[in-house]
Amino acid sequence: MSVPLSHILIVASLMFAMGLGCVIAWRANVIMMLIGIEIMLNAVMLTFVGGSAHWGIADGQLFSLMLMALTSAEVSLALAMVVYLHRRKQTVNTDRFDSMKG
Amino acid sequence: MEATVFYILAAILLIGTLCAITARQAVRAIVYLVVSFFALALMFYLLGAPLIAAFEVIIYAGAIMVLFLFVIMMLELESPEKLPKPRFSDWWPALALVVVVVGALAVLLLSHVRAVPPGFTDIPVRQFAYTLFKQYGVAVEIVSMQLLFALVGALYLGRRK
Incomplete structure (x- = not known):
């Protein structure tokens, strides 16, 4: 495939910027913040796979596999946390979670 | 193509x-x-x-x-109408960050970067699996432990009192 590596990096960084914007703009909604984190992690995975294909070493693909495992663990914990928070206050609005217990 | x-x-x-x-x-x-x-x-x-x-x-x-x-x-x-939508005042810091990232990208592209020759090499699954289990076997074990911890944590958070 004759696409320069820089174009892949451009796509990945634009996607990362979008994810960052999502986290910051939707900071009142926990679920949309998690979606923004997903977008950022996928951009990083694209960078890893692009580098791996460019240099012909499998390590980048391997790291994206590790990243997938990390993301599935993170998402399962974070969504369990969302369910727990929703059970406590009946909302996912972060502005409502402003007090610590204990 | x-x-x-x-x-x-x-x-x-x-x-x-x-x-x-x-x-x-x-x-x-x-x-x-x-x-x-x-x-x-x-x-x-x-x-x-x-x-x-x-x-x-x-x-x-x-x-x-x-x-x-x-x-x-x-x-x-x-x-869903009750959930707070991001207003424009919520969007502008995000837009500022996006502009910073895109600007950094533009500076990088406009500066004289050493041209990398295009072209990608396929990595066969055999090489991938070999690297995964030979070189990074410890990482696989750590990831499996991490998934176990996430499972236990999710069960703990999701339990009913």
């Missing part, structure tokens, strides 16, 4: 992500995101990573996004 497909996929990816982050409901955002992850999986395939492409479809689009959908439907959120 492959380059054309790549650019089309990149366009689908970016537009899908843009629609996802500006969607008014979380469910729509998830569906847009599934579309863009399919495009990303095809890009991985074009980049010579068929295994990662398959995992992207199976784990990301198939499992994680469906988990999001399950949680959104399970929570029975109050009518």
Whole structure:
């Protein structure tokens, strides 16, 4: 495939910027913040796979596999946390979670 | 030919992500995101990573996004109009950060970067598996422990009193 590596990096960084914007703009909604984190992690995975294909070493693909495992663990914990928070206050609005217990 | 497909996929990816982050409901955002992850999986395939492409479809689009959908439907959120939408004052720091990232990118591209010759090498699955289990066997063990911890943590958080 004759696409320069820089174009892949451009796509990945634009996607990362979008994810960052999502986290910051939707900071009142926990679920949309998690979606923004997903977008950022996928951009990083694209960078890893692009580098791996460019240099012909499998390590980048391997790291994206590790990243997938990390993301599935993170998402399962974070969504369990969302369910727990929703059970406590009946909302996912972060502005409502402003007090610590204990 | 492959380059054309790549650019089309990149366009689908970016537009899908843009629609996802500006969607008014979380469910729509998830569906847009599934579309863009399919495009990303095809890009991985074009980049010579068929295994990662398959995992992207199976784990990301198939499992994680469906988990999001399950949680959104399970929570029975109050009518989506009540959730606070980002106003323009919420968007401008995000836009400022996006402008900073894009500006850094433009500076990098306009400066005289040493031209890297295009061209990608496919990595066979055999080499991938060999590296995974020979060189990074410890990492596999650590990841399995991490998944176990996440399972225990999710069970702990989700228990009913």
